[in-house]
Amino acid sequence: MxxxxxxxxxxxxxxxxxxxxxxxxxxxxxxxxxxxxxxxxxxxxxxxxxxxxxxxxxxxxxxxxxxxxxxxxxxxxxxxxxxxxxxKRKREILRxxxxxxxxxxxxxxxxxxxxxxxxxxSSVSIYDHAKVEVAHEEDAMGTSFLAQVFNALEHEAVV
Structure with a gap:
């Protein structure tokens, strides 16, 4: 808005x-x-x-x-x-x-x-929570499956 x-x-x-x-x-x-x-x-x-x-x-x-x-x-x-x-399900989620x-x-x-x-x-799961107490948008993405999915989406969306 x-x-x-x-x-x-x-x-x-x-x-x-x-x-x-x-x-x-x-x-x-x-x-x-x-x-x-x-x-x-x-x-x-x-x-x-x-x-x-x-x-x-x-x-x-x-x-x-x-x-x-x-x-x-x-x-x-x-x-x-x-x-x-x-x-198989992970592939379907990403695809x-x-x-x-x-x-x-x-x-x-x-x-x-x-x-x-x-x-x-997206998901707060994109950040590596083990390293920080509070996640910020500028923080580096983690390495979890969801982080990989949303990182791929972010790159896809850049037009």
């Missing part, structure tokens, strides 16, 4: 997640218009203002919400909490986040839009 108090149109991927639902509720409560990109457009209208279809595996993204959005909050990706982190980011950024690059901010979901 900007400091001028202007109501924004905010597009959220991963809106059905716990964080996505809470964020939607919070932002709508402050008067912002919330759009979701989702694979299942049949539900969610009670939570957000509009839902739009996307399918990362088919490289399909509805253009309309990209053109309408001022801000994108990208939370989509395989859940971190529903399964044990086998090597789903990188793939969805690429599809989103590629779609934006092909259209006229006025998105001024893209926010990626």
């Amino acid at each position: 900007n400091t001028l108090g202007k109501k924004q149109t905010i597009l959220i991927t991963g809106g059905r997640s716990l964080l996505g639902r809470r964020l939607t509720e919070y932002l709508r409560g402050r008067g912002h218009r919330i759009l979701w990109l989702t694979r299942d457009v049949s539900g969610g209208m009670d939570m957000c203002d509009e839902t739009f279809f996307w399918d990362v595996d088919q490289n399909i993204v509805a253009e309309h919400p990209l053109k309408e959005a001022d801000i994108i909050i990208h939370l989509a990706g395989a859940s971190l909490f529903t399964e044990r982190w086998s090597q 789903s986040r990188l793939r969805s980011s690429r599809v989103l950024l590629n779609a934006l690059s092909k259209i006229e839009h006025h998105v001024h901010t893209i926010i990626y979901g």
Whole structure:
């Protein structure tokens, strides 16, 4: 949100997640218009203002919400909490986040839009907590699996 108090149109991927639902509720409560990109457009209208279809595996993204959005909050990706982190699951977590980011950024690059901010979901787990009591954004990333995932996403997002 900007400091001028202007109501924004905010597009959220991963809106059905716990964080996505809470964020939607919070932002709508402050008067912002919330759009979701989702694979299942049949539900969610009670939570957000509009839902739009996307399918990362088919490289399909509805253009309309990209053109309408001022801000994108990208939370989509395989859940971190529903399964044990086998090597296969770790690959899926990384692949789903990188793939969805690429599809989103590629779609934006092909259209006229006025998105001024893209926010990626992350985790405090990216920092090496064993070495510091309080983590700061400027601190070096740790070496954990989540640190590797979000470091890869950060590099992917630099456009």
